[in-house]
Amino acid sequence: MSELSIEWPIHLTHLGGTWQVTGSCHLWHLNAQQTVMIDCGAFQGITQEDDLTPYVDVDSLAAVFITHAHLDHVGRLPQLLALGYRGPIYCTAATLALMQLVLGDSLQLAGIRDESALTAFNTLLARHVVLCEYGQTVDVLPSLSVTFEEAGHILGSSYLCFDIKSLHKRVVFSGDLGCRNSPLINDPTPLKRADLLVLESTYGDRSHGDRSQRTQQLESIIKRAVVDGGAILIPAFSIGRTQELLYEFEQIWHQHACSKDTDFPEIVIDSPMANKVTDIYQHHEALWDATSRSRQAHGRHPLDFSHAHPVDEHSLHLALVNRLKSTAEPVIVIAGSGMCTGGRIINYLDALIEDPRTDLLFVGYQAQGTLGEQIQRAATGDVVTINQQKRKVNAQVYSLTGYSAHADQDELLAFIGNAEFPVQAVRLVHGSAPAQHTLAEKIRQQFSIPVTTTVATEKP
Incomplete structure (x- = not known):
């Protein structure tokens, strides 16, 4: 006090x-x-x-x-x-x-x-x-x-x-x-x-440094990650960060559609909380900034576009984790929590972090002592504990500032x-x-x- x-x-x-x-x-x-x-x-x-x-x-x-x-x-x-x-x-x-x-x-x-x-x-x-x-x-x-x-x-x-x-x-x-x-x-x-x-x-x-190029930096990292051929995991907080990512992915998708480039992977939002928050953001579009409202008025949907797929049911979440573990197909997964302290991102990390085809992208600060911080500073092959199991960090790890x-x-x-x-x-x-x-x-x-x-x- x-x-x-x-x-x-x-x-x-x-x-x-x-x-x-x-x-x-x-x-x-x-x-x-x-x-x-x-x-x-x-x-x-x-x-x-x-x-x-x-x-x-x-x-x-x-x-x-x-x-x-x-x-x-x-x-x-x-x-x-x-x-x-x-x-x-x-x-x-x-x-x-x-x-x-x-x-x-x-x-x-x-x-x-x-x-x-x-x-x-x-x-x-x-x-x-x-x-x-x-x-x-x-x-x-x-x-x-x-x-x-x-x-x-x-x-x-x-x-x-x-x-x-x-x-x-x-x-x-x-x-x-x-x-x-x-x-x-x-x-x-x-x-x-x-x-x-x-x-x-x-x-x-x-x-925070220069934030103006962060969409281009995000796209560049995703393009490099697609070459690896595996899943792209993005831990993100449900309120604010997930919605910002969706907004920027819609912009990237729009540019790819205009150039008829179809290589950009599908996006999964595997967080019931984030999906509910996104619904609230859409309901209050009068509070959006002018650019976002203009895009909406011209038929674009910054938070609800065709290549973004919400996952709510826990059974579908587990099915997707198991599918990606066996297929390693390219897909972008946004899941909570932002510092990997809980939530559905843990199951993805448990299943996929030892696969070198996996890419893990941090878009927020990782506090000291959190799993996210341990992974962020780990060298390839270092061991972290996930779900009480020792796992080697073989995934490619990126940190994008400006978020x-x-x-x-x-x-x-x-x-x-x-x-x-x-x-x-x-x-x-x-x-x-x-x-x-x-x-x-x-x-x-x-x-x-x-x-x-x-x-x-x-x-x-």
């Missing part, structure tokens, strides 16, 4: 998203009787106490605001509702749709299998949601209003602009900011003003620097110690404004 007090009356308590990039949950103590919460995320990939009980008094909690539907921003909502919270939960319509899917899946993984219980939870959640549109100012309390602005991270993602009416001050929570020029999603809306900006810092110490849903250091600095009115102070969250410290120093150098971090000397 980390607290902040500055010269004008504001008191924030951070219940996650401080020294790490997970568990985002921020309490804003408006006064002695009222608090509001911004995000209610679960901790992922680390050992961390996530019990809200010692810190949250649901009787004084006036409202909850959700920036987007990733589990590390919404995963503790079931606990909050179980504690008796029955106040409003503000979010966009797309976030609600994705959030219900994500939380339903999380509850099932936690052992709640009863369909009536899951339906009851979704009904309870929806009953308390207040849907907000981008750019619309909503009065939350007599003293506080909020405006949701597009964050460009995933579908429906937002940064939140709170206006304290009596003080004429604006506090902005960035949530997770996206990269510019990402497929399907609009760029983040430029910041207007902030007296205090609570800013994510995931990539505060690095740059990040988070703004890098340059984009975070530009978000501050391009504000219509100068940002007055910054509070960094959602970043490792090196990322926060590096970004803080850059902000001080460029803008000469106060910056504080949430990096604790000891982990909370």
Whole structure:
């Protein structure tokens, strides 16, 4: 837990998203009787106490605001509702749709299998949601209003602009900011003003480099992989990354069709969650960027084209794994999870990673200690453990950069620097110690404004 007090009356308590990039949950103590919460995320990939009980008094909690539907921003909502919270939960319509899917899946993984219980939870959640549109100012309390602005991270993602009416001050929570020029999603809306900006810092110490050629790089790798004659495996996260890949594969397929080149392999999306997310993305095409909507209007379908085939049933998944193990026929398989920590990609790796005709393409960051990271740094013939079995990495392994849903250091600095009115102070969250410290120093150098971090000397 980390607290902040500055010269004008504001008191924030951070219940996650401080020294790490997970568990985002921020309490804003408006006064002695009222608090509001911004995000209610679960901790992922680390050992961390996530019990809200010692810190949250649901009787004084006036409202909850959700920036987007990733589990590390919404995963503790079931606990909050179980504690008796029955106040409003503000979010966009797309976030609600994705959030219900994500939380339903999380509850099932936690052992709640009863369909009536899951339906009851979704009904309870929806009953308390207040849907907000981008750019619309909503009065939350007599003293506080909020405006949701597009964050460009995933579908429906937002940064939140709170206006304290009596003080004429604006506090902005960035949530997770996206990269510019990402497929399907609009760029983040430029910041207007902030007296205090609570800013994510995931990539505060690095740059993504040139992203403009990534479709060509993807095509080049696929062409090389086709020569090998085996399956092409792509581990990918269900929300955002899979949809970006489909968008870019449709572009590649379109170009091949125009040139009458038919050698490009079929694509299988073997992830029930990703297929459901894709349906939600298609339902909310009004939120797509102009290029995507133009393609749709001209008869192209960036997320639903004839050479992409969803696989949902587990029996079909197992049949495909066994078929590819025996035939090694060329096919592109997109499957979860993105870091090979679970999901259906594990069965493909178990069956195919020892076959030198297999190509494995990483399109996202592989965290230290994950199976994906072990494979990524393995030399040919090195051994990794998959499904409790030792397997040699004989597959061809590629890593394609440029696929990040988070703004890098340059984009975070530009978000501050391009504000219509100068940002007055910054509070960094959602970043490792090196990322926060590096970004803080850059902000001080460029803008000469106060910056504080949430990096604790000891982990909370």
